[in-house]
Amino acid sequence: MTAFDEEEARLRVGPPADHAAGLQAVRLSLANAVRKMGVRKTVRNLRTLNQHDGVDCMSCAWPDPQGRRHTAEFCENGAKAVSWEGQRDTVGPEFFAAHRLADLAGRTDHWLEKQGRLTHPMVRRDGGTHYEPISWDDAFALIGSFLKDLDSPDEAAFYTSGRASNEAAFVYQLLARALGTNNLPDCSNMCHESTGTALMRTIGMGKGSVTLEDLHRADLIVVSGQNPGTNHPRMLTALEIAKRDGAKILAINPLPEAGLIRFDNPQNVRGLVGAGTPLADRLLRIRSNGDLALWQAIGHLLLEKGVADREFIASSTVGFDAWAGHVAGIDRDTVLAATGLSWDEIEAAADMLASAKRIVHCWAMGITQHRNAVATIKEFVNVALLQGMIGKPGAGLCPVRGHSNVQGDRSMGIWEKPPAVFLDRLRDEFGFEPPRAHGHDAVDTVRAFRDGRAKVFIALGGNFVGAMSDTEVTAAAMRDAALTVQISTKLNRSHVEAGRTALILPTLGRTEQDLTGGREQRVTVEDSMSAVHASRGRSAPVGPLLRSEVDIVCGIAAAALGDRHGIPWAGFAADYEEIRERIGRVVPGCDDYAAKIRDGGFTMPHPPRDSRTFPTPEGKAVFTVSPVEVMTVPPGRLVLQTLRSHDQFNTTIYGLDDRYRGISQGRRVVFINDADLTELGFADGDVVDLVSEWADGAERRAERFRLVTYDTPKGCVAAYYPETNPLVPLDSQAEESGTPTSKWVQVRLERIRT
DSSP, X not given: OOHHHHHHHHOEEOOOOSSEESHHHXXXXXXXXXXXXXXXXXXXXXXXXXXXXXXXXXXXXXXXOSSOOXXXXXXXXXXXXXHHHHOSOEEOHHHHHHSOHHHHHTSOHHHHHHTOEEOSOEEEOTTOXXXXXXXXXXXXXXXXXXXXXXXXXXXXXXXXXXXSOHHHHHHHHHHHHHHTOOOOOBGGGGTTHHHHHHHHHHTSOSSOOOOHHHHHHOSEEEEESOOHHHHOTTHHHHHHHHHHTTOEEEEEOSSOOGGGTEEEOTTSHHHHTTOOEEOOSEEEOOXXXXXXXXXXXXXXXXXXXXXXXXXXXXXXXXXXXXXXHHHHTOOHHHHHHHHXXXXXXXXXXXXXXXXXXXXXXXXXXHHHSSTTHHHHHHHHHXXXXXXXXXXXXXXXXXXXXXXXXXXXXXXXXXXXXXXXXXXXXXXXXXSSOOOXXXXXXXXXHHHHHHTTSOOEEEEESSOHHHHSSSHHHHHHHHHTOSEEEEEESBOOHHHHSOOSEEXXXXXXXXXXXXXXXXXXXXXXXXXXXXXXXXXXXXXXXXXXXXXXXXXXXXXXXXXXXXXXXGOOHHHHHHOHHHHHHHHHHHSTTXXXXXXXXXXXXXXXXXXXXXXXXXXXXXXXXXXXXOOOOOOOOOTTOEEEEEEOOTTEETTEEOXXXXXXGTEESOOOEEEEOHHHHHHHTOOTTOEEEEEEOOTTOOOEEEEEEEEEEOSOOTTEEEEETTTTGGGSOTTXXXXXXXXXXXXXXXXXXXXXXX
């Protein structure tokens, strides 16, 4: 049987859950942790997770409470992430000797990561069929020789996932720029790049403007294009606190997710017995990509209701008259066609905003991965500015990020378009002129390797091939690389779709004790609300050859650059405090960084939040005008959005269940409206191929998906990634930000014989 056939045989479909978490979540979390790590390691890791002087959870970027913390300050998915990292099974030379690379390429993503922790540096030589052991010194020398032989530094790309620490990210970008390139693609390019682009233009900061306490104090929280129950479960506690203090929640999402309906908090008795807290007061089941039209309609209605904060608009913004004139002239039929909502539903939502005094706007990938994502986020800002909801306690903008330190990595300089002030300070600190030309983002990186303009790809964590759009194109581009280097904890798709010469460098997990340089090291991270704090692992490393991310990056840098520019790579690896001292002198907002970390951490400055000052070119917050376009598909076609299952974190698949949506023992499903099934001549349970259609005329196909009737808007379907990433065309990107449009893919269904 093929992997597809085996999954089809096991897959079961039941009713979706009407609540998130609860006693079942506790039982599953602990049972899974003990099974993977054993009792002693489970207690050690979970007891310190998200605690003061403990380990920061790698499963999301949700902030920790500043005061007293719960004994179990983690969610079900956090426990899964820790268990997955801490599992006792290992992948070493014997495993690779027994598995040809071609054999591994035929395995599922779930199977690859399930094998265990990587323990030895491994190399696949050009023309080889297997990975073989290599010493650390030889691995560094090999990478150094490839980097030295480049015709141009821009033939190298340095990719970063969001789990890298601030210290690792800082020395990584320093390596790239000392080499001479700004080719620093990262996972932000695939997710919240649209957020940063929109916020930089409108409020002058690419980060959200709220703290955790603002959510607790809000009287209305809007959750757009986000499924917190699966993707950011600890956010549910904040929503519960706000609800109990009288807040209302407006949820806007194509699918009615369990985490938006009711939360059974396993950290209190009410949640454990199943009573829980009802969450969303109103759910708008919007059509995919209808959000821009919706928010222009809400802006129109709020103006009619006279709720504008005229004093704030006059003192702190520009562009109001043009925006107000634009939304005054919106076409109601266009709004209804784009959103799939009734005008009564839209008016009811506008009434919720009009009556609220403190509003927090939250959003995630359901907003950022559309062609007009930047325009949509600008519209969130427009409405927030209209009501004066920035720089006000209990109010503001809250983009909810996924990777645990993706925001910190960007602060540390992981960006292909670095601001001049950062480069100037880097120059002044290290005595070399860093490159000024913009580098490649994630999509442009694929194009560069595809077209033969790049040769060396180094990844600090992550699973680039699995995460990127147009999987077959991405995989082929990576196979064409002269060298790929993966700094990783687990085997994944990027290790088997690798360059002609390929290296796997095993790194410490965040829960593991780091004794680099003969001393106990700790690292720092920045959460989704700009709070920076330390993280320290306590468990013994799974193998004696593992090195920290910082140590590996500094080893590569020393081999490639030697003593060029006099950068003390060995000193940085021996004492991370030396890195933090440099961060304090280079990174804006990080003055006295090392001292502040020793004192327990700090929150990065944010002028719009802190003082209602806006570092835009205009010196004020900016209202913007965006045209509304109703995106349609031909008859017989559907709009696909990709999403996660509950047993998943980004491309990491912990298991094959999604109990919140009623799926067990399988992933190749398509959630579809019953009316679409009837119109297209299919039935619930039919197995189909998904075929995406794009302007280039190329056929992109994902095979053997089971149709599952679900409460989705008519014309809109949903399926899990990374299985459906092959359907997202490389050139289908958000305007301005370049983010892949994984929430809008035109597809047709093709029946297959079962």
